[in-house]
Amino acid sequence: xxxxxxxxxxxxxxxxxxxxxxxxxxxxxxxxxxxxxxxxxxxxxxxxxxxxxxxxxxxxxxxxxxxxxxxxxxxxxxxxxxxxxxxxxxxxxxxxxxxxxxxxxxxxxxxxxxxxxxxxxxxxxxxxxxxxxxxxxxxxxxxxxxxxxxxxxxxxxxxxxxxxxxxxxxxxxxxxxxxxxxxxxxxxxxxxxxxxxxxxxxxxxxxxxxxxxxxxxxxxxxxxxxxxxxxxxxxxxxxxxxxxxxxxxxxxxxxxxxxxxxxxxxxxxxxxxxxxxxxxxxxxxx
Ligand SMILES: [Ca+2]
Ligand SMILES: [Ca+2]
Numbered sequence: 001x002x003x004x005x006x007x008x009x010x011x012x013x014x015x016x017x018x019x020x021x022x023x024x025x026x027x028x029x030x031x032x033x034x035x036x037x038x039x040x041x042x043x044x045x046x047x048x049x050x051x052x053x054x055x056x057x058x059x060x061x062x063x064x065x066x067x068x069x070x071x072x073x074x075x076x077x078x079x080x081x082x083x084x085x086x087x088x089x090x091x092x093x094x095x096x097x098x099x100x101x102x103x104x105x106x107x108x109x110x111x112x113x114x115x116x117x118x119x120x121x122x123x124x125x126x127x128x129x130x131x132x133x134x135x136x137x138x139x140x141x142x143x144x145x146x147x148x149x150x151x152x153x154x155x156x157x158x159x160x161x162x163x164x165x166x167x168x169x170x171x172x173x174x175x176x177x178x179x180x181x182x183x184x185x186x187x188x189x190x191x192x193x194x195x196x197x198x199x200x201x202x203x204x205x206x207x208x209x210x211x212x213x214x215x216x217x218x219x220x221x222x223x224x225x226x227x228x229x230x231x232x233x234x235x236x237x238x239x240x241x242x243x244x245x246x247x248x249x250x251x252x253x254x255x256x257x258x259x260x261x262x263x264x265x266x267x268x269x270x271x272x273x274x275x276x277x278x279x280x281x282x283x284x285x286x
Pocket of ligand 1: 180
């Protein structure tokens with residue numbers, strides 16, 4: 001299990017070295033047009049403690065961000081390598097104002113925050129998540145709101161494991177059952193697919209979801225491997241003690257399963273191979 005945690009959280013480490021602060025609570029929640037119905041407004045923004053999901057009729061965007069105060073605005077900065085995601089927010093009369101820099105911005109001149117050069121987007125605060133968005137991203141929304149991202153800045157910390165366990169343990173019985181492991185893998189896969197599309201302008205949201213939906217059937221294979229190798233007391237569930245143990249044979253078993261999955265993916269359409277880097281991340285912990 002720890003190997004899986006490390007593999008997944010290596011994304012966060014790569015994406016950003018330090019999550020210095022949480023996003024201020026005034027920005028957190030679900031935002032859209034006035035009706036708050038995605039079917040009408042065709043755009044929605046969910047802001048969590050450490051990141052956001054934006055969706056409109058043609059694209060979906062997900063990022064972990066560092067909030068930074070600049071001239072009365074809060075910049076949602078990703079990392080230096082992704083200058084295309086630079087949004088600035090402030091709250092004005094209970095509405096969320098989103099501004100982006102002018103084209104070819106030099107990243108130093110903040111005068112556009114005072115003198116508007118681009119069209120602002122205005123969002124209204126919604127009482128609850130749109131059911132459509134909730135059904136698609138529910139697991140991801142709860143991940144964004146959990147303490148996992150903060151505490152797993154350093155995946156070696158015990159708190160990372162404990163918080164991840166709590167996030168995965170949906171029914172709070174201190175045991176991870178297959179369905180809970182599958183759910184966790186699903187949300188982490190969705191994270192990796194969404195982050196993966198940031199580097200690829202050609203992917204629209206239909207393709208992104210195509211990749212995700214095609215990957216999902218493979219996830220029980222990983223769960224099965226985990227169960228077969230670390231359910232020491234045969235309870236058909238994993239306790240925190242069981243997943244805390246590092247064992248060489250577990251590593252090799254997972255790597256074996258990974259090779260099998262990659263082999264299966266290779267026989268599928270090319271786009272599915274986007275999943276391979278996620279599994280190849282496991283190699284770092286060989
Ligand atoms: Ca449970
Ligand atoms: Ca067990």
